Amino acid sequence: MLVVIGTLVVIISVLGGYMLSHGHLLALWQPYELLIIAGGAAGAFLIANPMKVVKESFSEMLGLLKGPAYRRQDYVDLLSLLYDIFSLMRKNGLLSLESHIEEPASSEVFSAYPRLMGEHHLIEFITDCLRLIVGGSMNPHELEALLELELETHHQEAEAPASAVMKSADSLPGFGIVAAVLGIVTTMSQLGGDTSKIGEHIAGALVGTFLGILLCYGFGGPLASAMESRAQEDGKAFECVKVAMIANLRGYNPMVSVEFARKSLSGHIRPSFVDLEGHLKGARAGNGG
Incomplete structure (x- = not known):
């Protein structure tokens, strides 16, 4: 439950603060930037981890919604x-x-x-x-x-999914920079054409950097930490035995x-x-x- 509440707090705080400072919400909708960042991070996640860890990572993420395994x-x-x-x-x-x-x-x-x-x-x-x-x-x-x-x-096996997600989260700002650089490349290609598009492309490039940082520190990193804490908490049963x-x-x-x-x-x-x-x-x- 805290995972859902925390996620909502991050979204409301970041987007709410942006809108209150007279920002336009639609300016943040950059699906191609999101595709570069999320797709790149997902591909790197698959490259870096065996299938067992990949499956367990998704299972552990869903498990956070259920709470600890042992009450x-x-x-x-x-x-x-x-x-x-x-x-x-x-x-x-x-x-x-x-x-x-x-x-x-x-x-x-x-x-x-x-x-x-x-x-x-x-x-x-x-x-x-x-x-x-x-x-x-x-x-x-x-x-x-x-x-x-x-x-x-x-x-070590129980905490492997959390470690994998944390490493993937750490890569998100880097992919945000990749998206920003590609956005600048697109902007430069427009210099000889319609100059009214230059500002739009620069804004899109900056959004790429923003999304990479937000996804890392607002969602990916905290999610990995929650998975690690749950794994440690569930391990108490084995210590008890x-x-x-x-x-x-x-x-x-x-x-x-x-x-x-x-x-x-x-x-x-x-x-x-x-x-x-x-x-x-x-x-x-x-x-x-």
């Missing part, structure tokens, strides 16, 4: 899922997790949280961590180092392990201890104890 209730569900897993490990041993790890979709533990089951990367990350614990006989330091490496790779897994492997009981994970979350999405405890008690009561 407070999702983190309550995630912490509850981790608590259930750790309780099962503590009660029945590590080998009791094998069937749940191999087929999480048919697991009564995982399927109790249908919203999380839709997050395939997160569920895969959880099950991979559990496989290492069950079959790897790893100590906490080894697991932490391995998970840090995996999370670093995950964060890592902290809980390591705490559990170090011998803490399920509730304390989950509390470690809860503390790793940002304040605005972190469920309170009372809310989480009440949710867990309600879940245990619903399961018959």
